[in-house]
Amino acid sequence: MAAEPSEFDVAVVGGGLVGVATAYGLAREGCRVVVLDEGDRAVRASRGNFALVWVQSKGLGLAPYAGWTIRSSEAWAGFSQLLKEETGLDVSFQRPGGFHLALSEKELEARANILRRLHNQPGVVEYKTEILDHSQVKKMLPDIGPEVVGASYCPLDGHVNSLRLFRTLHTALRQRGVTYLPSHRVEAIDKVGGEFRLTTTGREIRAGRVALAAGNANMRLAPMVGLDCPMKPERGQIVVTERLRPFLNYPVVTLRQTDEGTVMIGDSKEESTDPAGLTLGVSATEAERAVRQFPLLANVNVVRTWSAIRVMTQDGFPIYDQSESHPGAFTVCCHSGVTLAANHALTVAPMIARGALDPALVGAFSARRFHVQAAG
Ligand SMILES: Cc1cc2nc3c(=O)[nH]c(=O)nc-3n(C[C@H](O)[C@H](O)[C@H](O)COP(=O)(O)OP(=O)(O)OC[C@H]3O[C@@H](n4cnc5c(N)ncnc54)[C@H](O)[C@@H]3O)c2cc1C
Numbered sequence: 001m002a003a004e005p006s007e008f009d010v011a012v013v014g015g016g017l018v019g020v021a022t023a024y025g026l027a028r029e030g031c032r033v034v035v036l037d038e039g040d041r042a043v044r045a046s047r048g049n050f051a052l053v054w055v056q057s058k059g060l061g062l063a064p065y066a067g068w069t070i071r072s073s074e075a076w077a078g079f080s081q082l083l084k085e086e087t088g089l090d091v092s093f094q095r096p097g098g099f100h101l102a103l104s105e106k107e108l109e110a111r112a113n114i115l116r117r118l119h120n121q122p123g124v125v126e127y128k129t130e131i132l133d134h135s136q137v138k139k140m141l142p143d144i145g146p147e148v149v150g151a152s153y154c155p156l157d158g159h160v161n162s163l164r165l166f167r168t169l170h171t172a173l174r175q176r177g178v179t180y181l182p183s184h185r186v187e188a189i190d191k192v193g194g195e196f197r198l199t200t201t202g203r204e205i206r207a208g209r210v211a212l213a214a215g216n217a218n219m220r221l222a223p224m225v226g227l228d229c230p231m232k233p234e235r236g237q238i239v240v241t242e243r244l245r246p247f248l249n250y251p252v253v254t255l256r257q258t259d260e261g262t263v264m265i266g267d268s269k270e271e272s273t274d275p276a277g278l279t280l281g282v283s284a285t286e287a288e289r290a291v292r293q294f295p296l297l298a299n300v301n302v303v304r305t306w307s308a309i310r311v312m313t314q315d316g317f318p319i320y321d322q323s324e325s326h327p328g329a330f331t332v333c334c335h336s337g338v339t340l341a342a343n344h345a346l347t348v349a350p351m352i353a354r355g356a357l358d359p360a361l362v363g364a365f366s367a368r369r370f371h372v373q374a375a376g
Pocket of ligand 1: 236308339
């Protein structure tokens with residue numbers, strides 16, 4: 001008797017921004033998709049991020065990452081338009097360019113040096129960044145303080161309302177008939193015959209393929225399908241102010257005014273992986289720098305602060321991989337899942353739907369790079 005066909009073409013493990021953007025792309029390709037997640041009580045970077053769609057200084061140390069990020073930045077406007085046409089929801093994507101402000105000549109020199117080294121890497125895609133002095137920055141950011149000596153500026157940078165993006169993607173999944181199963185934590189993955197059997201805290205799921213998009217938990221899940229995903233999570237803290245009159249027409253890498261008028265301030269990296277922890281000293285340093293950059297913030301009210309755990313691979317660069325021992329199993333793992341959402345939906349998902357990642361993507365971002373480094 002012929003075996004029952006698998007219930008789903010692809011099981012996406014992880015319902016954060018990486019998982020839902022990938023699932024959305026797979027549904028657009030006509031796949032029968034299930035998204036398995038732990039539910040809203042889960043530790044989720046997608047709820048705590050800074051919502052930049054950021055290009056400048058991406059790729060120092062892995063040149064292809066610059067091109068990959070630019071590709072997503074270029075695709076973002078079309079991606080947000082697609083979502084709007086489908087759901088009627090506007091994720092407020094804007095790409096006016098972005099700033100990295102310097103509060104001393106030493107900071108500005110260090111910034112220029114990083115960009116020089118990045119652009120001098122062999123094979124890096126050329127893109128425009130500029131070093132501006134105080135008066136040039138002031139023309140575009142009139143409210144900067146006297147301590148801002150200058151900045152780097154890149155026209156490819158932008159931002160979005162990432163919580164609305166998350167909701168919009170879930171809305172699009174529902175409309176496209178994708179099965180979303182929260183409270184279905186995947187405990188084990190086996191390949192039986194030509195299909196994957198996923199043991200979850202809910203029921204068993206059977207699918208032709210599996211895409212691991214479970215953030216830092218990919219480290220535990222990947223070996224189940226013959227893959228590797230070494231992670232080094234880190235904590236970031238964010239401070240949010242009351243709504244203010246529009247004064248910031250460009251995002252700054254550590255400070256942005258949201259489409260709702262609040263100002264988000266975020267600039268920290270801690271080794272801690274405690275998502276409930278919040279270090280006052282860190283928030284104080286973030287606020288102090290923000291006030292030196294924009295003195296008008298000195299007396300505004302803070303309405304919220306939170307910390308969240310970055311999905312950080314061991315070298316900070318994405319991992320896109322496919323299993324040789326378990327064909328049909330893929331890893332989609334990165335920090336900057338807001339920035340790369342357009343790529344995940346419009347480039348990576350069609351590859352998974354076709355059954356194989358492009359050799360160039362695997363060549364640049366496979367976890368095998370860690371083995372080479374380890375062997376080196
Ligand atoms: C402070 C901070 C600031 C950031 N700022 C930016 C920014 O400005 N721009 C940008 O592009 N990115 C930013 N990021 C990164 C961005 O938030 C993430 O890359 C993005 O949210 C994607 O996350 P993810 O889907 O990979 O993981 P998560 O959002 O963490 O989701 C992983 C999901 O997997 C599920 N899961 C885990 N284990 C299992 C299992 N066994 N079975 C089923 N499900 C499982 C979890 O329940 C969770 O829902 C920031 C992150 C942080 C923390």
